[in-house]
Each structure stands twice: as C-alpha cells, then as structure tokens.
Amino acid sequence: xxxxxxxxxxxxxxxxxxxxxxxxxxxxxxxxxxxxxxxxxxxxxxxxxxxxxxxxxxxxxxxxxxxxxxxxxxxxxxxxxxxxxxxxxxxxxxxxxxxxxxxxxxxxxxxxxxxxxxxxxxxxxxxxxxxxxxxxxxxxxxxxxxxxxxxxxxxxxxxxxxxxxxxxxxxxxxxxxxxxxxxxxxxxxxxxxxxxxxxxxxxxx
Amino acid sequence: xxxxxxxxxxxxxxxxxxxxxxxxxxxxxxxxxxxxxxxxxxxxxxxxxxxxxxxxxxxxxxxxxxxxxxxxxxxxxxxxxxxxxxxxxxxxxxxxxxxxxxxxxxxxxxxxxxxxxxxxxxxxxxxxxxxxxxxxxxxxxxxxxxxxxxxxxxxxxxxxxxxxxxxxxxxxxxxxxxxxxxxxxxxxxxxxxxxxxxxxxxxxxxxxxxxxxxxxxxxxxxxxxxxxxxxxxxxxxxxxxxxxxxxxxxxxxxxxxxxxxxxxxxxxxxxxxxxxxxxxxxxxxxxxxxxxxxxxxxxxxxxxxxxxxxxxxxxxxxxxxxxxxxxxxxxxxxxxxxxxxxxxxxxxxxxxxxxxxxxxxxxxxxxxxxxxxxxxxxxxxxxxxxxxxxxxxxxxxxxxxxxxxxxxxxxxxxxxxxxxxxxxxxxxxxxxxxxxxxxxxxxxxxxxxxxxxxxxxxxxxxxxxxxxxxxxxxxxxxxxxxxxxxxxxxxxxxxxxxxxxxxxxxxxxxxxxxxxxxxxxxxxxxxxxxxxxxxxxxxxxxxxxxxxxxxxxxxxxxxxxxxxxxxxxxxxxxxxxxxxxxxxxxxxxxxxxxxxxxxxxxxxxxxxxxxxxxxxxxxxxxxxxxxxxxxxxxxxxxxxxxxxxxxxxxxxxxxxxxxx
Numbered sequence: 001x002x003x004x005x006x007x008x009x010x011x012x013x014x015x016x017x018x019x020x021x022x023x024x025x026x027x028x029x030x031x032x033x034x035x036x037x038x039x040x041x042x043x044x045x046x047x048x049x050x051x052x053x054x055x056x057x058x059x060x061x062x063x064x065x066x067x068x069x070x071x072x073x074x075x076x077x078x079x080x081x082x083x084x085x086x087x088x089x090x091x092x093x094x095x096x097x098x099x100x101x102x103x104x105x106x107x108x109x110x111x112x113x114x115x116x117x118x119x120x121x122x123x124x125x126x127x128x129x130x131x132x133x134x135x136x137x138x139x140x141x142x143x144x145x146x147x148x149x150x151x152x153x154x155x156x157x158x159x160x161x162x163x164x165x166x167x168x169x170x171x172x173x174x175x176x177x178x179x180x181x182x183x184x185x186x187x188x189x190x191x192x193x194x195x196x197x198x199x200x201x202x203x204x205x
Numbered sequence: 206x207x208x209x210x211x212x213x214x215x216x217x218x219x220x221x222x223x224x225x226x227x228x229x230x231x232x233x234x235x236x237x238x239x240x241x242x243x244x245x246x247x248x249x250x251x252x253x254x255x256x257x258x259x260x261x262x263x264x265x266x267x268x269x270x271x272x273x274x275x276x277x278x279x280x281x282x283x284x285x286x287x288x289x290x291x292x293x294x295x296x297x298x299x300x301x302x303x304x305x306x307x308x309x310x311x312x313x314x315x316x317x318x319x320x321x322x323x324x325x326x327x328x329x330x331x332x333x334x335x336x337x338x339x340x341x342x343x344x345x346x347x348x349x350x351x352x353x354x355x356x357x358x359x360x361x362x363x364x365x366x367x368x369x370x371x372x373x374x375x376x377x378x379x380x381x382x383x384x385x386x387x388x389x390x391x392x393x394x395x396x397x398x399x400x401x402x403x404x405x406x407x408x409x410x411x412x413x414x415x416x417x418x419x420x421x422x423x424x425x426x427x428x429x430x431x432x433x434x435x436x437x438x439x440x441x442x443x444x445x446x447x448x449x450x451x452x453x454x455x456x457x458x459x460x461x462x463x464x465x466x467x468x469x470x471x472x473x474x475x476x477x478x479x480x481x482x483x484x485x486x487x488x489x490x491x492x493x494x495x496x497x498x499x500x501x502x503x504x505x506x507x508x509x510x511x512x513x514x515x516x517x518x519x520x521x522x523x524x525x526x527x528x529x530x531x532x533x534x535x536x537x538x539x540x541x542x543x544x545x546x547x548x549x550x551x552x553x554x555x556x557x558x559x560x561x562x563x564x565x566x567x568x569x570x571x572x573x574x575x576x577x578x579x580x581x582x583x584x585x586x587x588x589x590x591x592x593x594x595x596x597x598x599x600x601x602x603x604x605x606x607x608x609x610x611x612x613x614x615x616x617x618x619x620x621x622x623x624x625x626x627x628x629x630x631x632x633x634x635x636x637x638x639x640x641x642x643x644x645x646x647x648x649x650x651x652x653x654x655x656x657x658x659x660x661x662x663x664x665x666x667x668x669x670x671x672x673x674x675x676x677x678x679x680x681x682x683x684x685x686x687x688x689x690x691x692x693x694x695x696x697x698x699x700x701x702x703x704x705x706x707x708x709x710x711x712x713x714x715x716x717x718x719x720x721x722x723x724x725x726x727x728x729x730x731x732x733x734x735x736x737x738x739x740x741x742x743x744x745x746x747x748x749x750x751x752x753x754x755x756x757x758x759x760x761x762x763x764x765x766x767x768x769x770x771x772x773x774x775x776x777x778x779x780x781x782x783x784x785x786x787x788x789x790x791x792x793x794x795x796x797x798x799x800x801x802x803x804x805x806x807x808x809x810x811x812x813x814x815x816x817x818x819x820x821x822x823x824x825x826x827x828x829x830x831x832x833x834x835x836x837x838x839x840x841x842x843x844x845x846x847x848x849x850x851x852x853x854x855x856x857x858x859x860x861x862x863x864x865x
Binding site for chain 2: 052064
C-alpha cells in the first residue's frame with residue numbers, strides 16, 4: 001500500500017501543474033501568420049497569448065467574421081470555478097494518499113477519486129466544447145464578412161476540440177498543453193496506484 | 206623602361222579583353238575558375254523563403270540614406286532614412302522627426318552620405334550600431350541595428366566636407382570626423398587667396414557611450430590647411446592611433462585638379478589619439494565658442510529633440526608635441542587602410558603608379574629615435590624610407606581603397622584601370638586581378654576593415670554603369686559586383702544595381718543582428734505625450750488656430766473617422782497612434798492636398814503630421830499601407846468650414862459624435 005500511496009500523491013499532485021502550465025493550446029496558422037502563427041494557451045484561470053500580442057491579433061482577425069472577443073478572466077465563470085475544483089481535487093487526492101500510508105483506506109478509494117476526477121474532466125471538456133461552439137457560431141449579424149458553406153448555410157468557425165481544422169485562410173490546431181499532458185499522466189499514475197494497491201492487497205491475503 | 210613595357214602589356218591585354226566581350230562577364234568567370242565547384246548562379250541563389258547569409262549596408266551617397274541588401278543575393282530589403290527626408294514614411298516631415306535635421310545652418314533636409322561603419326568590440330564587428338557621415342553639412346549619424354532607424358545626428362563644427370568619417374576605433378571608443386576642405390577657423394570674412402597658413406583643418410573625436418550609444422563631440426585636433434581625405438583607426442598593435450590621408454598639401458584654393466596635384470608626395474597623418482585624449486583630460490585644449498546641433502531620437506517617446514551646443518575643445522597639433530606625425534606618401538593618397546594585425550598602413554596614392562605600404566613598428570621606431578626629416582607647421586615629418594614596409598609595384602592605375610580577407614591578402618580597387626587586384630601582405634606580390642564594371646570606388650569585405658575579417662564575399666561598388674543593365678535613359682543606377690574570394694582567384698558572382706551612389710558599405714554576418722531586431726513597439730512603453738492607448742482616449746482639442754487631433758488606428762479604421770468644426774486657416778496636428786501590436790502591421794496616413802508628406806506609423810508608435818486646409822469642403826483621409834482585407838475602407842472625412850463659421854468642434858466613429 002506504501003507504493004500505491006506514493007503514486008496517488010504524485011498523481012494527484014500533478015494536477016497542481018495546471019496552475020503553472022496551460023491545459024490546452026490552440027494555434028492558428030495562415031499565409032498572413034506563418035509559423036509559429038498566432039497561439040492561445042488556455043489555462044484553468046484564463047487565456048493567454050503564446051507570443052506577445054497574439055490574443056489581440058486573434059480578436060482583430062475574428063472581428064472581420066463577427067466573432068466575439070476572447071473572454072478575459074472575470075468574464076467566464078469557468079475561470080473562477082476550474083481552479084477551485086482542480087485545487088480541491090488535488091488536495092483531496094494528496095490527503096487520501098497520505099491516509100493510504102496508515103492502511104485505513106482501500107485502493108478502491110483511489111479508484112473512486114479517479115472516477116470522480118474523470119467525470120469532472122469530461123464535464124469540463126463538454127463545457128469547453130460548448131464554449132467553442134458558441135464562440136465559433138454566435139456571430140455578429142453585422143459582421144464584415146459573411147461566408148456560406150457548400151450547402152449555402154452560414155459558415156461557423158468553431159475551432160476543433162482536438163486536432164486540425166481548416167477554416168478560411170487559417171489552419172487551426174488544437175491540442176493539450178503541457179499542463180494537459182501532466183494531468184493525463186497524473187490520472188494514469190492514480191490508476192496505477194489503484195492497481196498496485198490491489199496487488200499488494202492480494203499479496204497480504 | 207621595363208615598367209613602361211609592362212604597363213603597355215596590361216593596356217593591350219585589357220583592350221583585347223574588353224573588345225572580345227563587350228558588355229559582359231559571361232563565360233569569363235567560369236573559364237578562369239575551373240578549380241572550384243558550383244556555378245556562380247548556385248552561389249548567389251537564395252531560395253524563396255530562405256535568408257541571406259550577410260547583411261550589406263550600402264551608403265546612398267547623394268541620396269543621403271543607407272540601403273540594406275542581402276548578400277549573396279543582392280536583394281534590397283530596406284532604405285534607412287539618415288540625412289535625407291523620406292516622404293514615403295514621413296521621416297523628416299513628421300513633427301517627431303523634423304528635429305533630426307536641425308543644424309547650425311537651420312533645417313538641412315538632405316546630405317551626401319559616404320561611409321557607414323559598424324560598431325566594434327575588441328576589433329570585431331558587434332552589430333550594435335552603424336555610424337555614417339554627412340559630407341556636405343558636416344554631421345555624423347548613429348543608426349540603431351535593433352530598429353534599423355536613425356537614432357542620433359551630431360553636427361561637426363569647424364569642418365567643411367566631412368569626408369574622412371565616420372570610422373570607429375576598435376572598441377567604439379570614438380567615431381572620427383575629419384574635414385576634407387580646410388576653411389578659416391573660426392569662420393570669418395577674408396580673401397580666398399590668403400588661404401595658405403590661414404585656412405585650417407580639424408579632426409574631430411566623437412566619444413560613444415557604450416550602453417546608450419550616445420555621441421559626444423569630445424575634442425577637435427586643429428591641423429594645417431590640407432585636405433583630410435580618408436581615415437582609418439589603428440587595429441590591434443596600432444590601436445590608439447588614427448591615420449588620415451591628406452592631399453592638397455600644396456594648399457591650393459583654385460583649379461585644384463592641377464594645383465593640388467603638384468607635390469610628389471602628400472602625407473598620411475598619424476594621430477596618436479590616446480595621447481590627444483591625455484592632453485584633453487589634462488586640460489591642454491582650448492575651449493572655444495562655436496555653434497552646432499546635437500539631435501537625438503528617443504525610442505520611448507518616439508520623438509527627436511535638437512539641442513544647440515555652444516563650445517568645443519580644440520587641441521592644436523602644431524603646439525602639442527607627440528600627438529601628430531606626417532608620413533610622406535605618394536601621391537594624393539585617397540584611402541588609407543590598416544591591415545587586421547595593425548602593422549601595415551596602406552596608402553592608396555591615387556595618382557601614383559605604385560601602392561605604398563608603411564610599417565607601424567618602423568613608424569614607432571622612428572618616433573622613438575626622433576628620426577625626422579623636417580616639419581610642417583610644427584608637425585614632425587618622418588622619412589619615407591625609414592617607415593616603408595614595402596611597395597606593390599605597378600598593380601594598376603588609380604588605386605583608391607583596400608580591404609583584407611584575414612588570410613594575409615589585401616584587395617585594392619583601381620579606378621582608372623577599372624579592376625580589383627588581390628595581393629599578398631609581406632611579399633607585396635599580385636596574386637590575381639579581375640575587371641570591375643566600371644571604375645570601382647570602395648570595396649567591402651565583411652569585417653574587412655576590422656581585426657577579424659570574414660573573407661568569403663567581397664562587394665565592389667562602381668562609379669560608372671554604362672551598359673551593365675537595361676538602359677533607362679541618361680540617369681543610371683550604380684552597379685555593384687559581388688565576388689567569391691574564398692579561392693586562390695577571385696570569382697565574379699553577381700552584378701546588382703544599387704540605390705543612388707554607394708561609396709563605402711559595411712557587411713556583417715546575419716547571425717549577429719537578425720535575432721535582436723525589433724518587431725513592434727510596445728504600446729505599454731509608449732511615452733509620447735500625445736499618445737492614445739486605446740480608442741476611448743481619442744479626442745480633438747482646439748488651441749487657437751491650432752487643432753490637435755488625438756487619433757488611433759487599428760484594423761481597419763481610424764478613431765475618430767469623422768471630424769467637424771475645422772476651419773479654413775487652422776493648422777491641424779494629427780497625432781496618430783497605431784494600436785496594433787502585430788509584426789509587419791504599419792498603417793499609413795494621408796490627407797488630400799497635404800503640402801508635406803504622408804506618414805507610416807509602426808505598431809505601438811505615435812507620429813504627428815500637420816495639415817493646413819485652404820478650402821471649405823469635406824475632405825477625405827485614408828490609410829496608405831495595404832493593411833488588411835478592409836484596407837480600402839480604412840478612411841474618414843473632415844469637414845472644413847469657413848473661417849468665421851461657428852460650427853462646434855465634434856468628432857466620432859460610427860455615427861456617435863461627441864464634442865468638447
């Protein structure tokens with residue numbers, strides 16, 4: 001159970017990296033913006049430019065097609081709630097890990113934490129996707145440029161949740177940031193802690 | 206007799222050469238350079254999207270600017286306004302940049318820029334700044350290699366024809382400015398024919414602040430009334446000395462082409478500037494009243510200021526011993542060049558058949574042993590034979606300038622025989638010669654005047670173009686020729702046209718500059734007193750007949766873009782801030798009938814242009830730089846009412862007008 005506890009503490013502790021590193025990154029590349037293009041790093045408490053001025057320039061590009069400005073901290077409840085949830089879950093996980101040293105809890109509790117965290121994560125992704133959808137399709141009716149797709153429907157500009165999408169002159173790439181990868185690694189470690197804990201439990205028997 | 210035969214042979218050979226291939230080097234370079242692989246075309250081809258290996262900064266001569274080229278491609282990247290107004294971007298027309306052109310003669314919006322020189326540290330190009338001289342109204346400029354813009358211009362008093370300038374010592378301690386034309390000092394009303402003994406020259410030492418680059422006219426050395434043609438600082442072993450060529454030691458003042466060419470030898474003046482500095486610090490100089498301007502551009506306020514200076518310290522070379530020595534040099538020497546070791550001082554005697562090389566260590570010996578053969582105006586003259594290192598015999602006709610490759614070779618241009626000649630230091634043997642098209646002046650090798658030349662390419666700048674390019678009427682671009690100098694023989698790679706008349710140039714490896722160049726000015730650091738940081742700060746303020754418009758610009762509109770209440774007879778100041786923070790997103794501003802220029806405003810910058818409406822009407826203004834897909838829509842209107850109208854001043858965007 002000692003090894004499992006260490007893994008649990010490490011795994012839950014890795015969540016704290018989200019306070020330092022971005023969860024997600026969206027990069028826009030166009031003829032006017034050759035690589036590295038324009039980039040936004042999405043942190044749990046706000047969106048930041050990858051290069052100086054990127055957010056202003058994304059907003060300037062987007063105003064032509066009637067998209068809203070990127071939200072600043074305080075303009076989206078998520079940037080208040082996400083840090084609290086992540087912080088609380090991390091601390092809870094670390095406490096559980098320490099309790100694990102005493103042998104008073106079973107590995108199933110670690111699994112329970114993992115399931116709860118996964119559910120919260122999926123809800124977070126769902127919410128993020130909903131924002132992307134709104135950001136990309138709730139367009140100003142007086143937009144300067146209005147394009148229609150091949151079927152004659154008004155074009156929307158929802159960036160992909162994951163992967164690449166071509167939109168007008170822009171190639172949009174959406175992938176986890178370093179914080180996102182560390183979060184994934186943390187969840188894997190917690191799952192390992194459950195497995196290791198189970199194995200040591202069996203050994204005892 | 207032998208020499209005459211050799212000269213004749215060269216002449217005949219060259220006649221044959223030009224006769225068989227009028228107009229071109231086609232085929233020549235390949236036939237003479239079988240040893241090296243790769244065609245000339247491959248060597249100068251920089252594929253689309255790729256970058257050149259070197260920056261080339263070619264002076265614009267009578268154009269007063271410096272143009273920036275890529276080497277080896279010969280592609281033109283930018284023209285930097287230095288001593289000439291540039292109506293294209295408003296340099297010298299905007300209220301912020303007008304002070305850069307102030308002189309003791311008033312506003313001088315033009316000059317003749319000859320010699321750019323890149324700052325050095327330990328005798329090596331460091332890519333911080335370029336210094337350049339104005340030949341006509343004596344000035345020295347400093348250009349930032351972060352912005353590629355002129356940051357400072359200092360006027361040189363007691364000078365006329367600031368030609369032996371703006372060369373830097375090996376730690377950029379000083380930039381030098383020597384006068385080509387001697388004049389009465391101080392200037393006064395006197396007969397021209399009393400020139401002899403009464404006219405004087407000055408050599409000015411301008412100190413450079415190592416952090417900010419700020420220049421200061423430290424002191425001037427008062428010299429006899431000769432013409433100080435070119436200068437070169439000592440390098441390495443001769444660091445602490447400066448060498449100047451002189452001509453017109455005859456002190457002629459009329460029909461100079463004949464009367465200044467009578468002496469068999471003129472002088473190279475060897476100036477111990479460290480000694481001069483000691484005299485200066487010891488208070489041996491005379492502080493005399495004078496008048497000159499010092500103009501500085503502040504990158505945070507985006508504004509230049511001009512300050513009048515009223516005195517200068519003069520050290521008299523005739524009175525202070527050990528500071529200046531004369532080295533006899535045949536004949537009307539033009540360029541004086543010092544090899545990377547500092548030992549050899551090459552006097553390019555433009556009317557001489559030979560190239561003379563002086564030895565620095567022998568000069569030091571002669572000075573130590575006080576072996577002088579006479580004096581001129583109290584300045585000791587060394588003996589030609591005592592300090593001679595060697596002579597390059599009959600290398601060509603009309604030598605002008607020499608640069609070095611760091612491999613023990615020197616390269617000299619010959620104006621009259623129109624060629625560049627490679628010869629070896631120490632043996633004084635000619636190793637190769639190539640035609641130049643036509644009549645070369647300066648040549649440049651990256652770091653070729655420093656302690657550490659980068660001997661890969663050489664650019665030769667020619668004074669005569671004739672048939673090299675498609676004809677375009679009587680006025681032609683000057684031609685430059687790029688050579689590969691890595692092999693035993695020089696290989697001509699490329700001919701390219703240049704802006705105006707390049708004299709000297711400076712070349713530097715791109716790695717020393719390209720990663721520190723500026724992309725934008727941070728709006729948060731903009732300290733212009735009339736800047737607006739966002740559109741809500743914009744306003745229009747009347748102050749008598751002056752109307753100040755505080756305007757912003759961002760893709761793709763001006764704020765405000767409608768202004769009413771302007772009257773005929775007003776002077777309208779457009780203070781415009783570009784709110785963009787994106788690389789390569791300048792906006793332009795132009796208004797109908799403006800009597801000065803347009804202006805380009807870089808991201809984060811504030812600039813001011815004035816406009817004096819003469820007629821009642823509604824007049825448009827617009828963005829001149831195709832900034833975005835909605836560029837054509839980026840414009841606005843100004844309503845101009847009669848002088849006695851009582852229409853209130855108001856302004857706005859998108860139909861929402863506000864007033865004072």
